[in-house]
Amino acid sequence: xxxxxxxxxxxxxxxxxxxxxxxxxxxxxxxxxxxxxxxxxxxxxxxxxxxxxxxxxxxxxxxxxxxxxxxxxxxxxxxxxxxxxxxxxxxxxxxxxxxxxxxxxxxxxxxxxxxxxxxxxxxxxxxxxxxxxxxxxxxxxxxxxxxxxxxxxxxxxxxxxxxxxxxxxxxxxxxxxxxxxxxxxxxxxxxxxxxxxxxxxxxxxxxxxxxxxxxxxxxxxxxxxxxxxxxxxxxxxxxxxxx
Amino acid sequence: xxxxxxxxxxxxxxxxxxxxxxxxxxxxxxxxxxxxxxxxxxxxxxxxxxxxxxxxxxxxxxxxxxxxxxxxxxxxxxxxxxxxxxxxxxxxxxxxxxxxxxxxxxxxxxxxxxxxxxxxxxxxxxxxxxxxxxxxxxxxxxxxxxxxxxxxxxxxxxxxxxxxxxxxxxxxxxxxxxxxxxxxxxxxxxxxxxxxxxxxxxxxxxxxxxxxxxxxxxxxxxxxxxxxxxxxxxxxxxxxxxxxxxxxxxxxxxxxxxxxxxxxxxxxxxxxxxxxxxxxxxxxxxxx
Amino acid sequence: xxxxxxxxxxxxxxxxxxxxxxxxxxxxxxxxxxxxxxxxxxxxxxxxxxxxxxxxxxxxxxxxxxxxxxxxxxxxxxxxxxxxxxxxxxxxxxxxxxxxxxxxxxxxxxxxxxxxxxxxxxxxxxxxxxxxxxxxxxxxxxxxxxxxxxxxxxxxxxxxxxxxxxxxxxxxxxxxxxxxxxxxxxxxxxxxxxxxxxxxxxxxxxxxxxxxxxxxxxxxxxxxxxxxxxxxxxxxxxxxxxxxxxxxxxxxxxxxxxxxxxxxxxxxxxxxxxxxxxxxxxxxxxxxxxxxxxxxxxxxxxxxxxxxxxxxxxxxxxxxxxxxxxxxx
Numbered sequence: 101x102x103x104x105x106x107x108x109x110x111x112x113x114x115x116x117x118x119x120x121x122x123x124x125x126x127x128x129x130x131x132x133x134x135x136x137x138x139x140x141x142x143x144x145x146x147x148x149x150x151x152x153x154x155x156x157x158x159x160x161x162x163x164x165x166x167x168x169x170x171x172x173x174x175x176x177x178x179x180x181x182x183x184x185x186x187x188x189x190x191x192x193x194x195x196x197x198x199x200x201x202x203x204x205x206x207x208x209x210x211x212x213x214x215x216x217x218x219x220x221x222x223x224x225x226x227x228x229x230x231x232x233x234x235x236x237x238x239x240x241x242x243x244x245x246x247x248x249x250x251x252x253x254x255x256x257x258x259x260x261x262x263x264x265x266x267x268x269x270x271x272x273x274x275x276x277x278x279x280x281x282x283x284x285x286x287x288x289x290x291x292x293x294x295x296x297x298x299x300x301x302x303x304x305x306x307x308x309x310x311x312x313x314x315x316x317x318x319x320x321x322x323x324x325x326x327x328x329x330x331x332x333x334x335x336x337x338x339x340x341x342x343x
Numbered sequence: 344x345x346x347x348x349x350x351x352x353x354x355x356x357x358x359x360x361x362x363x364x365x366x367x368x369x370x371x372x373x374x375x376x377x378x379x380x381x382x383x384x385x386x387x388x389x390x391x392x393x394x395x396x397x398x399x400x401x402x403x404x405x406x407x408x409x410x411x412x413x414x415x416x417x418x419x420x421x422x423x424x425x426x427x428x429x430x431x432x433x434x435x436x437x438x439x440x441x442x443x444x445x446x447x448x449x450x451x452x453x454x455x456x457x458x459x460x461x462x463x464x465x466x467x468x469x470x471x472x473x474x475x476x477x478x479x480x481x482x483x484x485x486x487x488x489x490x491x492x493x494x495x496x497x498x499x500x501x502x503x504x505x506x507x508x509x510x511x512x513x514x515x516x517x518x519x520x521x522x523x524x525x526x527x528x529x530x531x532x533x534x535x536x537x538x539x540x541x542x543x544x545x546x547x548x549x550x551x552x553x554x555x556x557x558x559x560x561x562x563x564x565x566x567x568x569x570x571x572x573x574x575x576x577x578x579x580x581x582x583x584x585x586x587x588x589x590x591x592x593x594x595x596x597x598x599x600x601x602x603x604x605x606x607x608x609x610x611x612x613x614x615x616x617x618x619x620x621x622x623x624x625x626x627x628x629x630x631x
Numbered sequence: 632x633x634x635x636x637x638x639x640x641x642x643x644x645x646x647x648x649x650x651x652x653x654x655x656x657x658x659x660x661x662x663x664x665x666x667x668x669x670x671x672x673x674x675x676x677x678x679x680x681x682x683x684x685x686x687x688x689x690x691x692x693x694x695x696x697x698x699x700x701x702x703x704x705x706x707x708x709x710x711x712x713x714x715x716x717x718x719x720x721x722x723x724x725x726x727x728x729x730x731x732x733x734x735x736x737x738x739x740x741x742x743x744x745x746x747x748x749x750x751x752x753x754x755x756x757x758x759x760x761x762x763x764x765x766x767x768x769x770x771x772x773x774x775x776x777x778x779x780x781x782x783x784x785x786x787x788x789x790x791x792x793x794x795x796x797x798x799x800x801x802x803x804x805x806x807x808x809x810x811x812x813x814x815x816x817x818x819x820x821x822x823x824x825x826x827x828x829x830x831x832x833x834x835x836x837x838x839x840x841x842x843x844x845x846x847x848x849x850x851x852x853x854x855x856x857x858x859x860x861x862x863x864x865x866x867x868x869x870x871x872x873x874x875x876x877x878x879x880x881x882x883x884x885x886x887x888x889x890x891x892x893x894x895x896x897x898x899x900x901x902x903x904x905x906x907x908x909x910x911x912x913x914x915x916x917x918x919x920x921x922x923x924x925x926x927x928x929x930x931x932x933x934x935x936x937x938x939x940x941x942x943x944x945x946x947x948x949x950x951x952x953x954x955x956x957x958x959x960x
Binding site: 376378425428429433434435437438439441442443444445446447448449450452453563566567570599601602604605608609611612615616 | 695742745746748749750751752753754756757758760761763764765767768883886887890919920922923925926927928929930933934937
């Protein structure tokens, strides 16, 4: 059986400098893959190229065995390959209701009534009263949850999450963890780029370590933590000491 | 051949003005990301300041100095009073500059009326180099523009201040971390940009006649040049300015002068279609 | 302001509001206004239509353009020239001017598929200026700088005598009512939600499967069609058009009208046009004085009240209670 998402020889150059690749990568249906690596190791570029927001310099991207390298970003989303953003998470100038309505429209749902919206909000753990608020007035953590709700309404088969825990306090982070676990038990696969190891590793079936635009290591959470080259490239003395 | 050289020569003097304006545009954009559309009106004001000073003192040298100085002050006032509030949202700054066009042009008409004005050229007569007519005034204009451009370039490349400007253009947050007063440096680019436009205005005055509507033509050409050079790229702007002047002069000489504006804008459109972020490598600009 | 909260907003309320406004405006000539006032009122309505097109584009989809006046001008020329050369009457010219605007809007949108933000705004400026030069230079067609006249004559359309200022005003109000209802429908439709999502966050919209290029093309076309219609009405109103009427200065003016009223509000362009035309009249300003004043207004509005007069009023009314969403569409 072929993987849900498969990436072969993927490379991205900026002004002749290689920022990513060559990368070989795959994600299976329902699997949660964590991507870790220091800043500038090419994780976000990997997301951008995989989801069609940037054209790769070389390499191919396959979705369910079909070559989607030339497929536009919005079409990949419709195929079920959906990403979130680290900072631009919501449509901040419009109410939460309208944010969600867009997602419903994009999923081809005719009824844009509040019932479906409230269901999605409660799935990610947003209180009902937020439906009337401007998305830009929500707290950072609530924005993150709303951003995930937008993506989840489209029933993705694979969700690419760009640092879902960044900038969150403990409570908000716990909410995101809850939501991710719910997703996992519902069989939605995800690729998660994250710095927050303690939050990420328990969620992952598999961890991939990026360094200087390439995959340095791959394995289960426990295996990865033990590898000395990974420690050297990424964790640093202080983080290791903490563990 | 003589005719060709003649056109080319006229073009260089035109281009010098474009280069002056474009360097100002590009400096302001490079650091603040603001597209300052009122720059044509700054040229117009510079020309009138030079004209008034010349009327009062009879001196073009004083006129040049006054144009640069008064415009520098105007640059500072507009930055302190308006543009600094728009640094977070550069498109707001752009719309502000549209409002400034209306205000400054209106003030120009109120003060100086819509009638064209002219000054006696500082240097009359021309040289005849084997059939090539070279107005002495043009030589002065090219000389002054070149000097000012070189001075600006030297400041930018050789001084501590220039280093700070380049640092802010490259990466404002990193510059701020290294102790560069980012906001202050951005303000100075508005001052320098306006002063360069003032010098441009002086050249426009000594080259012919001026009216409150003179700004528009220079606005579009200034931007065309800044785009060709790559927004945020000073050397590019200077070279492209001269190139644009020569090309325009040749097009006018051999083609139909009435279509000049269309040529210039056609170039802009083609460039933006071909390379959506302009030619040359522009800076990423400050994000405040 | 508790009473505000208690009003139940039916989906039909905005349409009823537009209809009421249109009825009031329609019967304005019966108050026997002076010729000057009536001509100003006609200008208000014509510019409201043109600015509504820009409001749809800028206020809803977030795309600023400085070529809107050029499209407006193309509509005007389309109406005047087809009348002059092919003796097309007002009604027959309507599809031509609307179609011209639609096509021009689509063509201007094409570069936006490649370049966005600042560069695109400069591009629209350049396109607008090129069109002005073309209008100026194609003497044989457009009459060049001297302009061309609209053959209004004794024509009448839908029972209104076009040469008669009261009749013409009434006709223009009807067109405005139709356009406003159409824009209202778009704003409240699924398409409106998609357009605003592009305005707010184009990348996020893309990640949710929105084809932003397609929708940009569509909204530019819709906005162009509205501008084309307004152009024809303008040509029939002033009866004489010249290239100088459609330069980037007019684009800035339209931008001011939209911003002044409130760019994301249905009635923003109407309020903006009212202020723009009647304020100088009320204060007896010369054209130059009003140019300076409105330049200042533009600067002040964008800095202090970017949501326009309607946005400021809305906020003032709702200061006492929790922000209510949905009213601003």
